[in-house]
Amino acid sequence: MTDRPVRTDLDGDVWRVTLAAPDTGNALDPAMAAALAGALGARPPRARAVLLLADGPRFCVGGDVRGFAAAADPGAEVGRLATDWHVVVRALLDSPVPVVAGVHGAVAGAGVGLLGAVDVVVCARSTRIRPAYAAIGFSPDGGSTWTLAHALGPARALDLVLTDGTLDAEEARACGLVARVVADDDLRESAGALAHALAAGPVRALVRTRALIRGAAARTPAEQLDHEARLIAESAADPEGREGVRAFVEKRRPDFRAAR
Template sequence: MEYETIGLGIEDGVGKVTLNRPDRLNSFTVRMHEELADALTRIENDPAVRAVLLTGTGRGFCAGQDLSDRSVSPGGEGVDLGESVERYYAPLVRRLATMPRPVICAVNGVAAGAGANIALACDIVIAARSAKFIQSFAHIGLIPDSGGTWVLPRLAGQARALGLAMTGAPLHAETAEQWGVIWKCVDDDALADEAAALARQFAAGPTRGLVATKMALRESFGRSLDEALAMERDLMRELGRSADYREGVSAFMEKRRPTFTGI
């Protein structure tokens, strides 16, 4: 597939996906969904790619759905937004959350609506100081989709999640970091370098263990303590037999840098 609305680059074990509709604040169209799905498939099928970096071009990360891509007018026929969620947004969020690679999102500006929640679906979020997250659904009579109703209360707590979702007030990057909604807020001119450095770190790391860590933590909300302890036992048994574990211990004992094979 030839890409018109995104960019894909692979370097140093990192698959970098860039939303590229800057004139529309990288808002989603059907075409963008299809291209992004194709790019993620290429990444998943490439064993040389061991980490993913998602970002946007221009002054925004993603403004959510491009409303001009739908036919909506006062007095007109209703639109089946459930079909759009089921066909495009839900699969994208599931894919980012379960991707068998560490996924970093570098939020370079406004992340609104689905754009905010797609960013928060990634494993690690680094945001520029000027960035802000907006649950803009409140302004057009909708609910937070793209996993927003699930991730917001888990990251921000119910009171803050309700406030963000019902008022549509912007959550600035510094506050998002303070609340624990994102991993880190950095100066705008440092965002690209910090995100790329972390992606390279993950790509060179024990990615099998990193992916197991990500999935264990993501699934912990549905487990009891006993179930979590059993899961930890099973994963530690599996990872303890891996080449990466042997390499990590050997490198530590020999005081050298490890060379992990990862996934």
């Protein structure tokens, strides 16, 4: 899609989704929300991972504040946009394949929620992450409160959001908001390599693993054991698990792509 604020292409078995509105800082508006939801929904069946990137010097500056200012009914307009954006966030959370994001420049507002919705975030060293809601008198959306509370803990998350503070890349990595920090010039190559590595793996087992990790905080240890037993049994019965075990016994590299 080259005439929309999101561009897609298939790189081998990685579905590359690029925010492509650099003139606005890839700001969130109705067109961006609709295009990103459509791009995620259009993932070809052969794509075994998703890679989320952005054009321009900023990954995503958050909502289109000029659009909010021009709205006749700001409450209704912003509410609709938040609902549409949450469709995108849920699509990432529920993706049937692993999702990697390569982020750089500014990540603000609704863009912050994306960090918690994808599986692995690779972050350029010069990146700055800022909630930015307090600056315009808004409370947060896009899952950013969940993302920040889980990564930073309630006390640090409140400090960051209420004071409209900023995290640099190393601070974000130290608190677990992003997984990897790389040189700016290496971001696309590093994020792409990771996406391809995951695509070559047992993607259904990786998605089960994601479910276990994300749900762990809400379960007791005993409940988590039950979930682990159920999902490892599913994995062992899956063609991926059968291929992995055979490959181990035969002392060869497993071919998970062929395990349908």
